[in-house]
Amino acid sequence: MRRRWVKVLLITVVVLAALFTAADRIAVHYADQEATRLAKEKYGYANTTDGDLDVSIEGFPFLTQAAGEEFGHVALTAHRFYIDTTNNAQGGYLHIDRLHLDLRDVRVTSLTARSAEANLATGTLTISYKELSGVVTRLAGNGGPLEVSRASGSNGQAARVKVAGTVGGTALNATGTLLAQGTELSLTVPGVEQAGLVWRIGLPEGVGFASARATADGVEIGLVGHQVTLGSSRFGG
Numbered sequence: 001m002r003r004r005w006v007k008v009l010l011i012t013v014v015v016l017a018a019l020f021t022a023a024d025r026i027a028v029h030y031a032d033q034e035a036t037r038l039a040k041e042k043y044g045y046a047n048t049t050d051g052d053l054d055v056s057i058e059g060f061p062f063l064t065q066a067a068g069e070e071f072g073h074v075a076l077t078a079h080r081f082y083i084d085t086t087n088n089a090q091g092g093y094l095h096i097d098r099l100h101l102d103l104r105d106v107r108v109t110s111l112t113a114r115s116a117e118a119n120l121a122t123g124t125l126t127i128s129y130k131e132l133s134g135v136v137t138r139l140a141g142n143g144g145p146l147e148v149s150r151a152s153g154s155n156g157q158a159a160r161v162k163v164a165g166t167v168g169g170t171a172l173n174a175t176g177t178l179l180a181q182g183t184e185l186s187l188t189v190p191g192v193e194q195a196g197l198v199w200r201i202g203l204p205e206g207v208g209f210a211s212a213r214a215t216a217d218g219v220e221i222g223l224v225g226h227q228v229t230l231g232s233s234r235f236g237g
Contacts, residue, residue, distance in 0.1 A: 035074070042231065043202045045078035045099060053078045069108035074118070076101040086184070086198045091138035094185075094199055095131045097218065100124055101207070103228065115231030121207050121224065128218040132161065132178075136189060139197065142168045150214045151175050159212040159219045163189050180209035180221045205229040 035055040040046050046053040058073040078099045085092035105119035132148040140146055146165035153160045159178045166172060176189035187197045207225035 038231075039076060043204075045081045047081050048095070051078070051080040053081075071106040072104065074103040074106050076103070076123075083185075083199045083201050086200050089139060089197075092135065092197065092199075094127065094135050096125060096201070097128050097131065098124075098126045101204075101223065103230070106230070115229065118204075118225075118228040118230060120226060121204065121228045123207075123223040125201070125209075125221040125223060126218050127178075127221075129161070130218075132187070132219070135197070136163060136176075136187070137165070140165075140167050146172065148176070150216060152214075154213045157181055157209060157212050159214045159221075161214055161219065167191060178212060178214075178219050180212040182208050185209075185221075 035057065036053055039055050040053055045051070054077050056075045056077075057071055058075060076099075078096070080095060080097065081099075082093045082095050084094075101121055101123035103118040103121050106116050107119075108116045129148045129150070133146060136148055137146045144166040146163055146167070149162045149164070151160040151162045157180045159180075161176050161178060163174050163176050164172060170191075172191050174190045176187060179186045179188070183201055183203050185199045185201070203223070204225065206228035207223055209221055210224040211222035213220055
């Protein structure tokens with residue numbers, strides 16, 4: 001009789017655990033979708049037909065975190081969205097290949113205002129040389145296509161890139177600089193008609209660029225922030 005009672009108890013515990021896990025996963029799936037929708041509305045990271053955005057609340061159980069309105073780790077990843085130059089130059093748009101943010105120790109500050117605060121944010125933003133080549137070609141004036149590639153000598157928040165091709169019938173072989181400061185990216189290329197290009201990207205308030213380096217595939221920009229406010233951005237309200 002005792003063995004039967006223990007068996008029934010074990011089965012009950014397993015069933016309840018399974019039901020709790022299923023409920024937890026359903027709840028976190030809904031929360032991820034809602035957070036993704038809010039991020040799309042606020043930051044515009046999915047503004048192209050082939051772009052995508054995903055916000056994922058990590059950790060288990062989710063329901064316990066939700067009850068305390070505190071989450072240990074929230075990850076945001078966006079692909080293929082575009083930003084425009086600050087002066088909205090025709091053809092000045094630049095596609096961002098990937099933006100990833102890891103938000104740590106996230107605390108809900110207002111349910112009605114749909115805002116939260118993260119103690120720490122780290123991440124990366126990557127731009128391919130193909131996209132940089134396209135925007136430089138579009139804004140260079142007369143000439144053939146320009147190709148942007150890796151150059152050595154990146155320093156701190158400035159990544160150096162090679163720019164080669166033809167501008168106005170003259171061969172160009174120059175070294176440009178992609179500078180990442182605050183929430184602005186600026187590209188300077190000697191010998192190009194529009195040598196100075198500036199883009200601004202919307203980031204959660206408190207997050208900014210910390211580094212820039214030229215890699216084999218493109219430029220990788222590091223991001224960092226402390227006491228980050230989610231639900232507001234560094235520009236645009």
